[in-house]
Amino acid sequence: MKEARHPELTDITLIEVMGALSDPIRLGLVRVLADGRERGWGELRAPVAKSTLSHHLRVLRDAGITRTRQEGTRCYVTLRHRDLDARFPGLLNAILGAATSDDVGGQISLASA
Amino acid sequence: MKEARHPELTDITLIEVMGALSDPIRLGLVRVLADGRERGWGELRAPVAKSTLSHHLRVLRDAGITRTRQEGTRCYVTLRHRDLDARFPGLLNAILGAATSDDVGGQISLASA
DNA sequence: TTCGAAGTTCGTGAAACATCGAACAAGGTA
DNA sequence: TACCTTGTTCGATGTTTCACGAACTTCGAA
Numbered sequence: 001m002k003e004a005r006h007p008e009l010t011d012i013t014l015i016e017v018m019g020a021l022s023d024p025i026r027l028g029l030v031r032v033l034a035d036g037r038e039r040g041w042g043e044l045r046a047p048v049a050k051s052t053l054s055h056h057l058r059v060l061r062d063a064g065i066t067r068t069r070q071e072g073t074r075c076y077v078t079l080r081h082r083d084l085d086a087r088f089p090g091l092l093n094a095i096l097g098a099a100t101s102d103d104v105g106g107q108i109s110l111a112s113a
Numbered sequence: 114m115k116e117a118r119h120p121e122l123t124d125i126t127l128i129e130v131m132g133a134l135s136d137p138i139r140l141g142l143v144r145v146l147a148d149g150r151e152r153g154w155g156e157l158r159a160p161v162a163k164s165t166l167s168h169h170l171r172v173l174r175d176a177g178i179t180r181t182r183q184e185g186t187r188c189y190v191t192l193r194h195r196d197l198d199a200r201f202p203g204l205l206n207a208i209l210g211a212a213t214s215d216d217v218g219g220q221i222s223l224a225s226a
Numbered sequence: 227t228t229c230g231a232a233g234t235t236c237g238t239g240a241a242a243c244a245t246c247g248a249a250c251a252a253g254g255t256a
Numbered sequence: 257t258a259c260c261t262t263g264t265t266c267g268a269t270g271t272t273t274c275a276c277g278a279a280c281t282t283c284g285a286a
Contacts, residue, residue, distance in 0.1 A: 002234080002281095014211045015137055022131035023274085041233070049276055054234060056274090073232045073283045088211035090203065098127045098201035115251090115264080136244085154263065165245055167264055172243095186253045186262045 004061055004068050012064035012087050020063035021095055026056050028105020030065065033079040034096050041068075041075040045109045117174055117181050125177035125200050133176035134208055139169050141218020143178060146192040147209050154181075154188040158222045 021027055025046055033039060046053050057077065060066040065084065069076045084092045099105065134140050138159055146152060159166050170190065173179040178197065182189045197205045212218065 004234095014208075014215050014217050015135055015140070018131055018135035018140075018208070022128055022135050024128055025274095027128070027131075042231095048274090050233075051235080051277075052275055058234085059273095070233095073281095075233065088207070088214075090207040091211050094201070094203040094207035095127075095131070098204050101201075102127050104127050117264095138244095155261095161244085162246055163263075164247075164265080168244075171264085183263095186251095188263065 003070060004058075006061060006067055007064040009064075009083050009087055012083070014088060016063040017065060017084070017088070017091075020059050020065055023056070023059075024105045025108060026060055026105070027095075027099050028108030029056065029060065030079060031096065031099055031105055032108055032110060033066065033077060034081075036079065036081060038069070038076045038078045039110065041077060043111045044077070045111055047107055116183060117171075119174060119180055120177040122177075122196050122200055125196070127201060129176040130178060130197070130201070130204070133172050133178055136169070136172075137218045138166075138221060139173055139218075140208075140212050141221030142169065142173065143192060144209065144212055144218055145221055145223060146179065146190060147194075149192065149194060151182070151189045151191045152223065154190060156224045157190070158224055160220050 021030065025048065029044065029046070032044065041057070044053065044057075046056070048056070057066065057068065061068050064087075065080060067078050067080050069078070081092060134143065138161060141159065142157065145157065154170070157166065157170075159169070161169070170179065170181065174181050177200075178193060180191050180193050182191070194205060
């Protein structure tokens with residue numbers, strides 16, 4: 001496992017963010033992370049194969065939406081809420097609000113830890 | 114030219130809106146329409162073929178983002194700003210703000226009428 | 227050192243998408 | 257009627273995306 005690349009604040013593009021958030025699974029993941037708490041990779045429950053989940057988390061990471069921290073063989077994911085707000089004020093909250101009202105990605109959850 | 118289908122307010126989905134707005138050309142078109150004024154199809158200038166522009170306008174229309182009115186052989190396009198606000202409060206403005214600050218779709222313009 | 231767990235990467239296939247030019251349909255105009 | 261303008265649709269092409277299982281890499285535990 002190589003350490004993942006995270007774009008700088010200034011390298012975050014609107015198009016990439018919009019593209020990343022136009023998928024129900026990814027939007028669901030973001031909703032789960034919306035409380036600001038760091039979550040373990042394995043805690044995330046989505047109705048897709050492990051490799052597919054890895055793919056989606058990569059798209060989010062590459063878009064600058066999440067940050068992945070590695071600790072041993074485990075990964076922990078957080079939402080880059082502050083960064084996104086700095087880059088695109090109000091955008092994330094508007095999207096989260098819309099996603100919540102529509103329950104987009106409601107199938108994504110956390111392990112009943 | 115058959116009359117275009119426009120989704121009802123309740124049929125507008127966040128995923129479709131996000132998908133439609135994750136393309137620079139479409140986002141540029143929306144920016145051009147953001148002042149609320151109706152624009153003629155032929156007024157819209159984008160660096161793509163006519164058929165491609167037609168395609169993009171269709172995606173926007175199908176997503177419920179724009180409305181196309183037909184008059185004889187011409188079409189006129191407006192942004193469904195009010196509808197979108199009703200459906201997803203604050204979303205369109207947040208996206209428009211972000212798009213403007215990044216000049217996304219800056220290559221789209223209006224004919225120097 | 228051997229094993230298992232955690233994620234990533236690879237190879238693949240199916241579907242979606244952006245793009246173009248050509249053909250088309252419908253309405254206006256000569 | 258014949259022609260032009262306007263915009264849509266069609267068919268083809270190349271790219272991207274999503275999805276899966278299998279193989280791989282790393283690290284920690286036994």
